[in-house]
Amino acid sequence: MATRLAFGVGGAAEGIKNNGFDYFLLFFYSQILGVPAAMVGLALILALVVDAVSDPVVGYWSDNIRTRFGRRHPFMYGALIPVALVYFLTWNPPSGLAGNELFAWLLAMTILVRLAFTMFEVPSTALAAELTQDYDARTSLMSFRYFFAWFGGLSIQILLLWVLLQNDFTNLAGWHTYGLVASICIFAAVLICALGTHRHIPHLKPPPDTRKLTLGTVFREIIETISNRSFRALFLATLCGFIATGISATLNQYINSIFWGFDPQQIAGLTVAVYLSAVLALVLAPVIGRTFGKKRGAIYTGIFAFTIAPLPVLLRLLGVLPPNGTEALYYFVLCVTVFDVALIIAYQMLAASMVADIVEDSEIQTGRRSEGIFFAGISFIRKLSQGAGVLTASVILSIAGIVAGTSPELVSETSTRSLGLGYALGVLTSWTLMLICISFYRISRETHDENLSRLRALEGAQESGPGSQ
Template sequence: MAETTSSDTPSSPAASPAAAPPKPSLWTKLAYGFGSVAYGVKDNGFNYFLLLFYSQVIGLDARLVGLAITTALILDAVSDPIVGYWSDNFRSRWGRRHPFMYASAIPVAATFFLLWNPPQGLSQMGLFWYLLSMAVLIRTFITFYETPSSALAPELSEDYDQRSSLLSFRYYFGWTGGNAMSVLMFMALFPAFSTAAIPNGQFNRDAYELYGIIASALIFVAILVSAGGTHSRIAHLKGAPPKRRITLGAIFREIFETLANRSFVALFIAAMLGSVATGLSAALAFYFSTYFWGFSPQQIGWITMSVFVSAIIGSVLAPIATRTMGKKRGAMIIGVIAFLGAPLPIVLRLMGVLPDNDHPFVYGLVLTTTMIDTGLIICFQILSASMLADLVEAAELKTGRRSEGVFFAASTFIRKTVQGLGVITAGFVLTAAQFPAGASPSEVPEEALLRLGTYYVPTILGLWMAMMAVMATYKLSREGHEENLRQLAAKSTEAAKSD
């Protein structure tokens, strides 16, 4: 007799597509959301500290650092659909997702710690291979956590509004966790490790060693809290599809069948354009805050602190927008406001209507608009992710398979593969602006700053507005989602009667 488990027993609630899971409790939402701290901390370290640490503190050639990071990023993007498909089809007594989540906790934390503690005495090529190996390992291991963990959202609730609420917790903790590490570094660790020999703690290796300990511990706790806090829901989660002969061709065919949806294609292309825009904005953020506006490190630190408020704004606003406007309409309205408002201070400076940079009004304007605009962007991201979650039932109706992992893996895949295009675009903008390399703020001509703003604004607006135009072709509404649920329930009832 064939062995069966709770995830593939036909009579179990997890295997029935019509068995709507009970409403997630506040604890479940908190645990699910807190899990994103792991990815937020990892992403923050890669985006803001890794290049500086290995090139300026450890002494590895910056070109080799960039090559290692880019190579790891490409390999990481390839692992996403593999892990997504695997977790969709995995069978165990703990369901499809939780075995991946539990198994990843120690490897993720250990490799992140080792990333910030390279052996001393290595040659340039030795450091390169160490960085590349650690970067590939940490990115791969966290994919084994993040993809199955993110894919839980459509399973924890089928309700149109509840999904936005769940993802609000997810994005709140992701943004807050990552930003907290930046604040810790700039406000506590770097000052604490500033010595007579190394006046700026940013260049003290010991600061990053302590950072690695704190960050890896936080990642470990976040993964276990998320996995353990949602463990009781396993009985209500969907089961894997029936066992079948799986070949490489069948895998690609099933992935294509799952993603061959006009609304998914809209989100896919929109994510691609949005990722380029995000990469461009992040790559030039330092140039605008330091050169264009002339802000001090302390002022930049307070702008970083404001992201905590932004995360609250976005996570509170998204469920309200879902209930009152619907996800697509809410995303379109909030997105247009956010993306038109983001470069507004730069436009006002180019128009000559702002006072000089040392006037308090200028800093207050940039701080306030950044805080509110970032909150609106977080809200937009939550609504977009919730729109993606609603496509799971549409695909199940067509294919008969639950493919949450494939959907969320495809979304992260495109963000990772095109992320570098934003940096390349930033390089073109700087070249067109004739921005001097290696110059201090006082050495940059006013004309170069004006050209920087003049070329940046239409470029970023063009990318964002193209993204919004593509997203407008997304078709699934609240009514469409509820109709998909009704049809799945009817199919399940018919199947039960035939048995």
């Protein structure tokens, strides 16, 4: 349990960073500091380009490095101070910067934040495949990881909105304090994860045999690794799944305020309720994985969750639900949200655990363990697909004719219905494609056990060979 907690707490660092970048960075730099929104978007896109290179490089590097602290922990300890420092500086730019100078600061900080978090996130998440080879224990590990990611991100978000800003989004001191508190929490999460898993270093998998590495060899091995059929299935499923997540996250405020007509206090209640969702998912994911297996469990959970998600919107469009402004409507949406988000988190936990099981399957094919590359690939596509989700949501808003900043009561009935229909269709389409992609994943409990048996036989043959001569 101590190992699960330590590994899981590491997810809080990424959760806090993702929450800040996904929900607040654009608003802070454009609305508060005056950088044009298009320029903020450009900075985020350029940082994503850096991620496209850094993620696989760090993953490959951490798979092959040789140190007395193993393959993963040197990166985790090395990222400890940079991840906290650059995140703090992102929300505390030097006073007096404006215009192009402030854009340059934002660009530098977003790139450095991405790089620093890649140095921690990719190697630390790859530990899931090394700390245990047990099929169900990996689900438990990733369940703790995702639980703390949701818990950490949500807690800091509530602290910012309810305490630090004091109902004033122009409260610059509140934003600066947020940067300080968030960076301290990130530092603590990384430290706990590194120290809490440190004692396992002697028992973790060793790097491959020393060989001459050229640029061509590196790219050849990366391509050979990611050509694994099950990895391609998860890669595409993650792309579609997080496009849906990006649509939901971007349109969340619009759906709650315009489509449902909820007031800020009711929306805050929905946000706090997600705590319960995270707890439910922590319990559900391991049970579902043990009962159905990860692939079938993920598909069943996905079908259930992604049917529930747009259901209230579709029922409203059909005129079935109580009218806006009634308590019955609010509590119905609240209950649906709690259980639906719980199922979505549980799906993410199962899918993340499925990545770990690809490691042995790939080792059979290539003769190398490539945990870092696999988790780096999933990490990058998650970042890319969330951006695609935001773009899709922007198209939905444009078609519905809703302009950012429009008061809910001024939105026409036609635009409201278009918003709801676009949201429902966008989410359903993305999640349907996700479930189709994940159906091509080929590793079951039985396949995983067979892979472990084959690897043990190969290791035994290698150990007995030299000694028998």
